[in-house]
Amino acid sequence: xxxxxxxxxxPMIAYTAVDKSFDGGRIKxxxxxxxxxxxxxxxxxxxxxxxxxxxxxxxxNRLIEADAGRVEIExxxxxxxDPIALRRRIGTVFQAGALFPHLSVAGNIGITPKLLGWxxxxxxxRVDELLDLVRLDRAQHRSRxxxxxxxxxxxxxxxxxxxxxxxxxxxxxxxxxxLDPLTRDALGEDFRALHQRLQLTTVLITHDxxxxxxxxxxxxxxxxGRLLExxxxxxxxxxxxxxxxxxxQTPRRQAxxxxxxxxxxxxx
Amino acid sequence: MSLFADPRWRDAFANLPDYLGAHVxxxxxxxxxxxxxxxxxxILARHRPVLRGALLSxxxxxxxxxxxxxxxxxxxLLLALAALSLSAFGVGFSAFGFLPAVLALxxxxxxPVLRNTITGLDAVDPALVxxxxxxxxxxxxxxxxxxxxxxxxxxxAGIRTAAVWVIGTATLSTPIGQTSLGNYIFAGLQxxxxxxxxxxxxAAALLALAVDQLLALIExxxxxxxxxxxxxxxxxLAALIAATLLxxxxxxxxxxxxxxxxxxxxxxxxxxxxxxxxxxxxxATTRAGLGSSVIYDALKSSDIDAxxxxxxxxxxxxxxxxxxxxxxxVLADLKQDLAKDGVTLLGxxxxxxxYALVMPRAKAEAQGIRSIADLAARAPSMTIAGDxxxxxxxxxxxxxxxxxxxxxxxxxxxxxxxxAAVASGEVDIIAGYTSDGLIAKYDLVVLDDPxxxxxxxxxxxxxxxxxxxxxxxxxxxxxxxGRIDIEAMRAANLQAGSGSTPDAVAxxxxxxxxxx
Ligand SMILES: Nc1ncnc2c1ncn2[C@@H]1O[C@H](COP(=O)(O)OP(=O)(O)OP(=O)(O)O)[C@@H](O)[C@H]1O
Ligand SMILES: [Mg+2]
Numbered sequence: 001x002x003x004x005x006x007x008x009x010x011p012m013i014a015y016t017a018v019d020k021s022f023d024g025g026r027i028k029x030x031x032x033x034x035x036x037x038x039x040x041x042x043x044x045x046x047x048x049x050x051x052x053x054x055x056x057x058x059x060x061n062r063l064i065e066a067d068a069g070r071v072e073i074e075x076x077x078x079x080x081x082d083p084i085a086l087r088r089r090i091g092t093v094f095q096a097g098a099l100f101p102h103l104s105v106a107g108n109i110g111i112t113p114k115l116l117g118w119x120x121x122x123x124x125x126r127v128d129e130l131l132d133l134v135r136l137d138r139a140q141h142r143s144r145x146x147x148x149x150x151x152x153x154x155x156x157x158x159x160x161x162x163x164x165x166x167x168x169x170x171x172x173x174x175x176x177x178x179l180d181p182l183t184r185d186a187l188g189e190d191f192r193a194l195h196q197r198l199q200l201t202t203v204l205i206t207h208d209x210x211x212x213x214x215x216x217x218x219x220x221x222x223x224x225g226r227l228l229e230x231x232x233x234x235x236x237x238x239x240x241x242x243x244x245x246x247x248x249q250t251p252r253r254q255a256x257x258x259x260x261x262x263x264x265x266x267x268x
Numbered sequence: 269m270s271l272f273a274d275p276r277w278r279d280a281f282a283n284l285p286d287y288l289g290a291h292v293x294x295x296x297x298x299x300x301x302x303x304x305x306x307x308x309x310x311i312l313a314r315h316r317p318v319l320r321g322a323l324l325s326x327x328x329x330x331x332x333x334x335x336x337x338x339x340x341x342x343x344x345l346l347l348a349l350a351a352l353s354l355s356a357f358g359v360g361f362s363a364f365g366f367l368p369a370v371l372a373l374x375x376x377x378x379x380p381v382l383r384n385t386i387t388g389l390d391a392v393d394p395a396l397v398x399x400x401x402x403x404x405x406x407x408x409x410x411x412x413x414x415x416x417x418x419x420x421x422x423x424x425a426g427i428r429t430a431a432v433w434v435i436g437t438a439t440l441s442t443p444i445g446q447t448s449l450g451n452y453i454f455a456g457l458q459x460x461x462x463x464x465x466x467x468x469x470x471a472a473a474l475l476a477l478a479v480d481q482l483l484a485l486i487e488x489x490x491x492x493x494x495x496x497x498x499x500x501x502x503x504x505l506a507a508l509i510a511a512t513l514l515x516x517x518x519x520x521x522x523x524x525x526x527x528x529x530x531x532x533x534x535x536x537x538x539x540x541x542x543x544x545x546x547x548x549x550x551x552a553t554t555r556a557g558l559g560s561s562v563i564y565d566a567l568k569s570s571d572i573d574a575x576x577x578x579x580x581x582x583x584x585x586x587x588x589x590x591x592x593x594x595x596x597x598v599l600a601d602l603k604q605d606l607a608k609d610g611v612t613l614l615g616x617x618x619x620x621x622x623y624a625l626v627m628p629r630a631k632a633e634a635q636g637i638r639s640i641a642d643l644a645a646r647a648p649s650m651t652i653a654g655d656x657x658x659x660x661x662x663x664x665x666x667x668x669x670x671x672x673x674x675x676x677x678x679x680x681x682x683x684x685x686x687x688a689a690v691a692s693g694e695v696d697i698i699a700g701y702t703s704d705g706l707i708a709k710y711d712l713v714v715l716d717d718p719x720x721x722x723x724x725x726x727x728x729x730x731x732x733x734x735x736x737x738x739x740x741x742x743x744x745x746x747x748x749x750g751r752i753d754i755e756a757m758r759a760a761n762l763q764a765g766s767g768s769t770p771d772a773v774a775x776x777x778x779x780x781x782x783x784x
Contacts, residue, residue: 088403094395
């Protein structure tokens, strides 16, 4: 269904032969990457530490500039866009949360609407709506500070902050990292539902190939700054790239062993 | 006797509203100016390594200049600027008191504020800065909405340090004419009134402590994000400022300002002038503890209205006449010089206060020393002490030339300690003052000066240009000239140096010498 709907529409995010290096060219963080994200799609980027995933995201909202190639958002070259306005219409969930410690939960969630000059009561209403959306109790959490929240609650606030100004595009950098598997799974499922309901275009970075296989419409595999493979989970699982095959071995083995270990009725 | 029954406490308390108010005013202005300069500079310099290094080392160097010297340096600087502005734009300003004090103290406050602001901003997590940019903040919004709030506790700690430094150092602004709690300390040191010194120190310390604690409350409030605490601290600070400023602002403005230099005799004479004005129904305040080089300029620009100076001092130091002259010549020259500045010489007080070489009577008799000429032969094995300026004054050069004097060692001392030092044998001879009461107290003798190397310095009463034609002022002070001889002044100085307040001494002195 998704595929037919998006085939002909222009991509929401498009990278064309993008290069980015650091330290005067000694570190090639992103190397000749071309990648398109269609409207309504949830794309997962997987890859090892230092493979260039975060760098790729930061290029999209112009926190850094590409050395070569083009980055387009909704068909517009980001080079031509006002970076402040651009960032205000893209929601971002940062690696490790990065909530503002001096602002309450409501202050954190309402920050982009505030920057956009929304009226006070509209912001308050939006904050409550988002707390419901990420399934946090309004009264209990609204005026708490980040250090008074659990890790999972903080991640939810991070997601809510990214969604506050009703962006069409959401960039998420390991939003569910460092959580226990149950919470992680629940949060992932919750977000997948939100993504569908709000018709978002999402780029989600994860270390965890299993998470990517279960949540994403399409998967992009990064390795040493290069895009090794992209496609639907089924397409990627048929990849002939040795690194991708290696990546997929882990979930395969785990699935087999779990299948053998766990009783079929699930009454553990 | 209870410690607090001492009448000197009452005197000290009577001046408190005035001194404390002035102290708070100058500290507050300096701190505000310091912050207004340092905060933007710190923000500007943060990402500019060269500027940052230069600023921090500049502020660090300022910090190593002793407070008194820094304050003293600003006076001639501003004086020159004022003269420049007067000739260029036709408007001058007072280089006396408030302005130089505020500027010097503001400079003094810069280091902790600069350092803490830069460190505080540096310590903000880069991930948060990126998040701030990522949610769509402009560079300025990142600074004001994220970086500054997060660095605030560290910045506040710097402001606290600066506040304590400024309040403490403001006590040193007395010699450049800014009333402060230092008035207690300087007056107390000169008149050996330790109650006063203690009172001044305690008042300044308490003020610094109170401000520090209130700022700490605000800082904790900010750190713990407790608006109540921060508000309480702010309120307390506002209340403290209001309480210290209001009484001094509400106080009636005095019409006349009397000046006094930094030694006992000057305190007594200033008290006497003030009493004479009061008796004539004129209100006056005293700016005491003014530096010798500050006070004449202050009179010339009508920042003070009357004080007593010494003919030879002005003749040699202010008007730079070379060599020596007779007493009458000095006075004649001086009248001309003063007239050029518009300053009125109302008259000679009646005594002269000159430098004199002084030693214990017993020792002088035993060694057969009567005059400086006798001394010359023994000088190479002797130690001489003088005040901080003596050895660089023309009198000293003249003395050495006239008698061929060469001492083993020359030592500089606080004037009030010299006499005890020579009496105890710690030094052999001192350059004292002829009118000093301690000469009698320690049974010292003044050595004759047969070659008249040191001119006698008549005490003269001067009036500011602003009040040159002020008949009320002239009439009130008219009875003074010619009334106080050296004996009376010595006795008064002795009394003032042994614990009586200058006020009481001046009253007793007038009782003794007033026209009947
Ligand atoms: N600002 C920077 N300056 C210098 N090098 C950088 C910078 N940002 C990233 N790099 C380097 O670029 C490479 C890619 O970094 P990136 O953060 O994109 O990796 P990542 O895939 O997100 O890794 P992780 O999964 O650990 O977050 C790394 O070698 C990193 O050290
Ligand atoms: Mg990363």
